[in-house]
Amino acid sequence: MVFRGGPWTSRRGVLIGAGLAAAWPGRGTAGAGDPALVQTRYGPVRGFTDQDVRVFLGIPYGAxxxxxxxxxxxxxxxxxxxxxxxxxxxxxxxxxxxxxTSEDCLRLNVWTPARVDEPRPVIVYIHGGAYATGSGSSPLTDGARLARRHGLVVVTLNHRLNALGYAYLARLAAGQGITGFEDSGNLGQLDLVLALEWVRDSIAAFGGDPSRVTLIGQSGGGAKIATLMAMPQARGLFHRVMTMSGQQVTASGPLNATRRAEVWLDALGLAPDRIGQLRTLPVERLIEATRAEDPILGGSLYFGPVLDERVLMRHPFYPDAPALSADIPMIIGNTREETLAFLGNDPANANLTWDSLPARLTPAQLRIDVAPEAVIAFYRDLYPQMSPDEVLIRATTAGRSWRAAVIEAEERARQGSPARVYQLDWPARLPNGRTGAFHTSDIPLVFDTLSAEGSGAIGSEAQDMADRMSGFVARYAATGDPNGADLPDWTPYSLARRETLVLDRPPRMENDPRGAERAWFARIPYIQPGT
Known part of the structure; x- marks a missing residue:
């Protein structure tokens, strides 16, 4: 099934017409006279050519x-x-x-240079959305400029999300003698494995090098990558990784995951002995029922990877970094004001006072059990120039969003296979005008898509930052080492120095940036949200 009316439809005739005139050496093509026709493992696909980039959208990688x-x-x-x-x-x-949207969602997209004289490094981007939302069709992750400017083959994809991809029904079904739900808690991860197998088997036909596959994921996409790093099924399907504000230290335990499934069934009006009806209910009802309150976290139901002892045999980065992927180079990134993306558009979080701030520093925002008064006193002493609005963002970032990135970097260092770490300080602008290096603001810098709606780019100097970030991604994809060009010597993260590339103008290396915040919050046990 091909869905018409997508974002490319209005330009389709022009783009394909231009593409037929583009030269293509014929490597891996299904028709020597048609540069946009390529043979994959499952059959031929015809895309189009946009200037000097060939584009293939919506290719099925699964049934x-x-x-x-x-x-x-x-x-x-x-x-x-x-x-x-x-x-x-x-x-x-x-x-x-x-x-x-459709359950027929196992689709991927490919951007590749129109001329390929040798196999090119491959980027596979996994979208964010906290396991519940998102797609590989965002204008911010269009791969054309990475293909055009850096000669990369770029793949984005869709996979099952939310309850359809991660509802752990195995224990409930087994208790009723019902089969077929054994792997339900990690189906989204298995979809990703199937997509990576497609890349292994078919990407050479698009000019890609299947021995140089780099996974990049932001937010939930980075968490999915961290989980893949602990999955034997994914071994050998990727060769370097880069996570952007997305980590997975621990997965959901099977009992909490089962409790969530029970709440979901209750919202659907189903007893466990009717669990088989989930296969035939309208998908809209299944999704709507995920609005039920999560019994562990509050808010709507959370569905993510589960320690099911089948697909996932261990927690991704607990109690240590997985030995399975110790030989895979890793970049771990974060942004300095992550939670500005979540909190900065809410008028209730603006013009705060020191008296009103404690009510905003709730466990739901900090995700740890700590007195808000103690947090405020720490920040007022450390950063006396900060306003209450700024303390809210920095504290929730340190307690909620940054902790897992630090833990993963520490565990890779302890393992003897240290990651490289970056912190984005370069600001972007929210729709309401507030600025900061917020969650997602590194996506258009990596993809060099500053002109796309929602990029938040500020001024002409943002292009310089996009040149730097897309450039180091290209070098990393090609060789496993991002160093070169106008970056300082980017050394791996050690426990002694905590070396971090700070991406600002100019970029610089720092030892343990925000070290006082890191140490203060490290006193309080961290539990991955959702576990």
């Missing part, structure tokens, strides 16, 4: 998951007529606005 709901993914049926890969495929069913 429709609707008829196989709550089962591991299956490869697509092979086809013989060219699949018209000219519009994005559907996103996974979700509560957020994501364009066309």
């Amino acid at each position: 429709d998951t609707g008829p196989r709901r709550f089962a591991p993914p299956a490869p697509p049926a092979s086809w013989t007529a060219p699949f018209e890969a000219t519009v994005y495929g559907p996103s996974a069913p979700q509560r957020a606005e994501a364009g066309a």
Whole structure:
């Protein structure tokens, strides 16, 4: 099924017409006279050429998951007529606005240089959205400029999300003697494995080098990558990783995950002995029921990877970094004001006073059990120039969003396979005008998509930062080492120095930036949200 009316439809005729005139040496193509026709493992696909980049959108890497709901993914049926890969495929069913959605969501997109004289490094980007929302069709992650400027082959993808991808139904089903739900808690991860197998088997036809596959993921995408690093099924399918404000220290335990599934069933009006009806209920009802209150975290139900002893045999970064991926280079990134993205658009979080601030520093925001008065006193002593509004963002970032990145960097250092760490200080602008290095603000810098809606880019100097970040990503994808060009010597993170690349103008190396904040919050046990 090809969904029409996507963002490329209005330009489709022009782009394909221009593409037919572009030269292509024929490596891996299905038709020597058509540069936009490529043979994949499952059949030919026809994309289009946008100037000097060939684009293929909505390619199926797996079968429709609707008829196989709550089962591991299956490869697509092979086809013989060219699949018209000219519009994005559907996103996974979700509560957020994501364009066309469908359970037939196992789709991916490829951008590749029109001329390829040798195999090119491959970037596979995994979108964020906290396991519940998002897609690989965002204008911010369009791969054209990475392909055009840096000669990379870029892949983005969709996979199952929320309850359809991560509801752990295995214990409840087994208690009723019902089979077919054994892997339901990690289906989204298995979808990613299938997508990476597609890349291994077919990316050479697009000019990519299957021996140089770099995974990049922001937010939930980075957490999915951290989880893949602990999964034997994913071994050998990627060769370097970069996580951007997305970590997964621990997965959900099976009992808490089962409790969430029970709440979800209650919201659907189903007793455990009717669990089989989940396979046939309208998907809209399944998604709507995830609005039920989470019994552990509060808020709507959380569904993420589960320590099920089948797909996931250990926690991703607890009690240590996984030995399985110790040989894989890793970059761990964060932004200095992460939570400005979540809190900065809420008028209730603006113009705070020292008297009103404690009520905003709730456990739901800090995600740890600490007295807000103690947090405020610490920040007022450390940063006397900060306003209450600024303390809210810095404290919630340190307590909620940054902790897991530090833990993962520490564990890789202890393992003897240290990661490189960056901190983005370069600011972007929220729709309401507030500025800071907030969560997601590094995405358009990495993809060099500053002109895309929602980039938050400020001024012409933002292009200089995008040049730096997309450049080091290209070098990293090619060699495993991001150093070079106009970066300082980016050394790996050690426990002695905590070396960190601070991305600002100019970029600089610092030892233990925000070290006082890191040490203060390290006194308080960290538990990954959702576990």
